[in-house]
Amino acid sequence: MLGALGNSTLRRAIADSRGRLYRMAMAWCGDEMLADDLAQEALTAAIEHCHKLRDRNRMDAWLFTILHNCWNRHLRRRKLTQEFTDEIPSQAQGPLSDCVCDEIAQQVRRVVASLPPEQREVISLVELEGLSYCEVSQVLNIPIGTVMSRLHRARKALVARFDAAGDSGMSELRRVTSIHRVK
């Protein structure tokens, strides 16, 4: 309950995480409204239970664990795991509709949505949030070796499918995203 919340710093940090929770939920479910709902549900649960967070250095992993629990509950409730792989966010109403990278972003989202859910979860936690393998292991409750193998498969599939799906309009993007950081 609200009166039992921790100090204001923790509340501020939790409140600050809404956008990141939403972004993660988007990567997992591919649906804007559902992502909004999942982020909202996770944030509400976090506010309600924040007194249980002992180590504030683990807040990110704790929040994403809550989000993952919300996501799993949703999947169990609706049993639509496979259905989400075909869902494509509406470009017209998408948050990136005014962005010059809109088409590219939509293409990326389609490819990510085509990955198995367990790979989506791992790659988004690592690439979007920069969580360590240990943290991902804790969030998803899987061994670190599984984190590594899923991550590697997800990376290979993402790049390969993105390139394969590319048409002429995608060639420039590939050039941009191929700027190598390793000489």
Next chain:
Amino acid sequence: MKETGKIDELMLTAFIDGELAPEDTARVVQAMEQDPVLRERVNRLRRSGDLMRLGFGQAVTSRDRDKGLGPSGHRTFGQWAASLVLVFVTAIASAIGGFQAGLHSGGADADDDIKRVVLHISKSDPAAFAAALEFTRKFALNEPAGSEIAVVANAGGLDLLRRDVSRFKQQIGSLIDGYENVYFIACANSIKALRETGVDPVFIEHVDTSRPAFDQIVSRLDAGWSYRKVESLMIEGAAAGRRDIGRTGGASAAAIDS
């Protein structure tokens, strides 16, 4: 698993993420200097990060888009996050402040007796529904004029407010008709999610279905309302034999949140 010498694929993934031990990192770097194919493999794996950030890096919630905080507003992610912090901190701080004032003030303010409570329900549980309605009824009966209570339902909690499935529709209708300070709210996001499954829920008349539950809750916290989950009513009721609810109407913000 493919290997390049003693460097396998998983090792390359760990290298990209800085998860290798220093000696292994040095070994990979040295191998890359000598092997252009290996360099290309590393670069391809690294592109996944670029792609993920392109795909999701600027995703913002519908609530924030409504506030003009999204990419179309030409604001950076940092600015957007900072603004969001202010909104939430203000809301939470107001709520905490209001709660603490309700708890500790000595009654100097004439409005001290006025209570405003948002009651949150997220599970489809008849026992929880009954507890919520009992609490709401006693609140409406016993609290002074100006007090308000909003019952906010999302996810499974929507079942309470659905005319097509709720066992409590008559009670809810009576509360809505009988008290101007009682509000019933269904989460717009949860409704949409339900409709996407093929279910078209019908809600009891005058149930507010206009906004997401979190927005409804935060806007009230911002205005100084107290927050409760219905589960806490049930726990307290079981622990105290509902003595508090019976004696005070269960509506005191101090009793509710302490």
